[in-house]
Amino acid sequence: MNKTVTINISGIIFHIEEDAYEKLSKYLASIKALFNKADGGNEIMSDIEARIAEMLQGKISAAKQVVLMIDVDFVIDNMGKPEEFVSEAAEAGDPLADDAYETQGSPVRRLFRDGDNKVIGGVCSGIGHYFGIDPVWLRIALLLLFFFAGSGFLLYLILWIAIPEAKTTADKLMMKGEKADINNISKAVKEEAEQLKKRMEKYGKDFSKASRRGAPRNAAEKTADFLADVFTGIGRVLLKIFGVAMVIIGLLLFLALFGLESGMTALPTNIEGQEWINLMLLDGKDFYIGLIGIALFLGIPVIMLVYFGIRILFKLRYGNRWINLTAGLIWLVGLAMLMYIAARTSQDFAKVAKLRETVQVQAADTLILKMNEVWVNYGELEISDKDEEGERHYYRGHKTGYVIGKHDQVKYLLGNASMNVIKSQTGKTELVIVKEARGGSKDMAKLRAKHIAYTVSQTGNTLMFDDLFRVNSLDKFRGQDVTAILKIPVGTVIYLDKSLESLIYDIENVTNTYDGDMINRRWQMTEEGLKCVDCEGLISVKDHLNGVSNDDSDDEVNINVNGVNINAKDASIKVDSNGVDIHSKESKVTIDKHGVHVDTKSHK
Amino acid sequence: MVNSENTKAQMRKGVLELCILSILSQGDAYPTEIIEKLKETKLVVVEGTLYPLLTRLKNTGLLTYRWEESTSGPPRKYYMLTEIGTTYLRELQLSWAELVEAVNKTIQPKN
Numbered sequence: 001m002n003k004t005v006t007i008n009i010s011g012i013i014f015h016i017e018e019d020a021y022e023k024l025s026k027y028l029a030s031i032k033a034l035f036n037k038a039d040g041g042n043e044i045m046s047d048i049e050a051r052i053a054e055m056l057q058g059k060i061s062a063a064k065q066v067v068l069m070i071d072v073d074f075v076i077d078n079m080g081k082p083e084e085f086v087s088e089a090a091e092a093g094d095p096l097a098d099d100a101y102e103t104q105g106s107p108v109r110r111l112f113r114d115g116d117n118k119v120i121g122g123v124c125s126g127i128g129h130y131f132g133i134d135p136v137w138l139r140i141a142l143l144l145l146f147f148f149a150g151s152g153f154l155l156y157l158i159l160w161i162a163i164p165e166a167k168t169t170a171d172k173l174m175m176k177g178e179k180a181d182i183n184n185i186s187k188a189v190k191e192e193a194e195q196l197k198k199r200m201e202k203y204g205k206d207f208s209k210a211s212r213r214g215a216p217r218n219a220a221e222k223t224a225d226f227l228a229d230v231f232t233g234i235g236r237v238l239l240k241i242f243g244v245a246m247v248i249i250g251l252l253l254f255l256a257l258f259g260l261e262s263g264m265t266a267l268p269t270n271i272e273g274q275e276w277i278n279l280m281l282l283d284g285k286d287f288y289i290g291l292i293g294i295a296l297f298l299g300i301p302v303i304m305l306v307y308f309g310i311r312i313l314f315k316l317r318y319g320n321r322w323i324n325l326t327a328g329l330i331w332l333v334g335l336a337m338l339m340y341i342a343a344r345t346s347q348d349f350a351k352v353a354k355l356r357e358t359v360q361v362q363a364a365d366t367l368i369l370k371m372n373e374v375w376v377n378y379g380e381l382e383i384s385d386k387d388e389e390g391e392r393h394y395y396r397g398h399k400t401g402y403v404i405g406k407h408d409q410v411k412y413l414l415g416n417a418s419m420n421v422i423k424s425q426t427g428k429t430e431l432v433i434v435k436e437a438r439g440g441s442k443d444m445a446k447l448r449a450k451h452i453a454y455t456v457s458q459t460g461n462t463l464m465f466d467d468l469f470r471v472n473s474l475d476k477f478r479g480q481d482v483t484a485i486l487k488i489p490v491g492t493v494i495y496l497d498k499s500l501e502s503l504i505y506d507i508e509n510v511t512n513t514y515d516g517d518m519i520n521r522r523w524q525m526t527e528e529g530l531k532c533v534d535c536e537g538l539i540s541v542k543d544h545l546n547g548v549s550n551d552d553s554d555d556e557v558n559i560n561v562n563g564v565n566i567n568a569k570d571a572s573i574k575v576d577s578n579g580v581d582i583h584s585k586e587s588k589v590t591i592d593k594h595g596v597h598v599d600t601k602s603h604k
Numbered sequence: 605m606v607n608s609e610n611t612k613a614q615m616r617k618g619v620l621e622l623c624i625l626s627i628l629s630q631g632d633a634y635p636t637e638i639i640e641k642l643k644e645t646k647l648v649v650v651e652g653t654l655y656p657l658l659t660r661l662k663n664t665g666l667l668t669y670r671w672e673e674s675t676s677g678p679p680r681k682y683y684m685l686t687e688i689g690t691t692y693l694r695e696l697q698l699s700w701a702e703l704v705e706a707v708n709k710t711i712q713p714k715n
Contacts, residue, residue: 010678040659047655054677080650
């Protein structure tokens, strides 16, 4: 027993078996689609339907009341398949058929390059057809992009490779096919939804009965089929979205990359990033290899991203197999270049050299140690710890790291130096400046070390230590470092100014006081090491580590037989046997045996 | 062996219009009859080809039709030549004769 459907063709009622109905439906739909837009299409359609009805009536009798599959096959054989009569009529020069073919034959418009209307490669013409806009606009847009780090050129190249040229007549028709405007898109979406609905309905029906069409599929197989269909549908949508995302991200990344390389960019870049590349890499051909290597290594994935994004978006299936291979190879070349550069560069770091310069220091009972802000008066210095007014903020703890500074159009690499104070073995007060650098050979390393500029100056009994050492950028960044070691004999007292906080590094002392606590105090060198002279109320290291803030000790007021010591947050007053020392944020006054020194921001 | 079916089909398609008009000049007919007559002379096309062609010829004014009731189905269209159609047919027949002569001369070897 089978299910039948009741239909009417050309006003005649037929009972037709379900599967036969499906086939007939599809057949009629395909013919209808063919003549849909043709002149007099309706008339043709009804003529054909009338004939079909006539044919089918011949197949029905009292004994056989239902139209079966073989009957439908008979109809199709005689009437012909749509492809058959369209092409025949077209060959006979039937303009009607031509129209039908041209205006409908092609499904939704597809993206091709127009080889017949090309300026260079037909890219703009092709895209113009697809979106229905004049190619002129696209050419202008591409030209503008060209000025944006030449990205227009690369984009054109990608499009040229990705989009196939319309070679066959079918291609050319699809290129100009049914317009892909909003209506059609929504129609296409609706059709997809309808299909999905029908599939779901059919699934519901099939699930409860065995199909006669082929080997009966059990419930599990049917569910799998159904899910596959649904997910394919969803997948198609997701794929589209993915395609768009890929193209956009790819283009943005490309712009960013190109900007980084050429310095010409619309996005905010870190100028220092480019500088670092200059400083790290070797000169000459190695530099360019490095640059190209980076470009290929990062660029190729980005380009492929855009390429695949475009392919997905416009359903371009004729992918050139060679493209993937070539892109992969070029990327590997880029990788090889980078690895080569990495090896070569690290080679230049292989050997280390330390130069020790000993500078004589005028001895004194008490030496005042301060930090000198190098180049604080020179404008274009990009030291990140300066605020808008150019004020340096004091740090807690030793400062490391490098920075790039420019002076008189020359660029320099600046690094943070370190300072230490130890006992002099010779009884003399002396300063040892240790300059360290690296290079491919010991000689190269030594040379670089020699090129480091660092100054410690003495005025009376005040020693000014530069905070930064300077390296000529031609020497490149090769692990340069400077440590200034002050050696003092037993008995000498030093006063560590607050400014030294970022410079000193783990100065050994008897009480194991933390560096941060050592500043603003006097220390005397004893046989055992540095001992604090005016540390009344000093917080112990333990307390400090437990989070008892140093601010407390800075807030301290200390008046005793040695003098007055008042520490506020950004100011301090010290009165002792050496004189008066008053610090505040914007100024300082020092009165000692040399006289009165007043330092303000404008008055140095 | 290179398939010659395509070329043969091309040749047939080229003369379809002429044949249909000729058949109709011998008497009114409806599409199925026309197909039968074509089959008799071994000129085979599928029915579907006929309908758009007939409609076009009608729209161009070469043919016209009348309705006839049928016992075995829906009413049928009986086609016939118009005056213009007859003139047009004569022209086609003339050019066909010329064509045949020219082709025969070309394919017959000259001695």
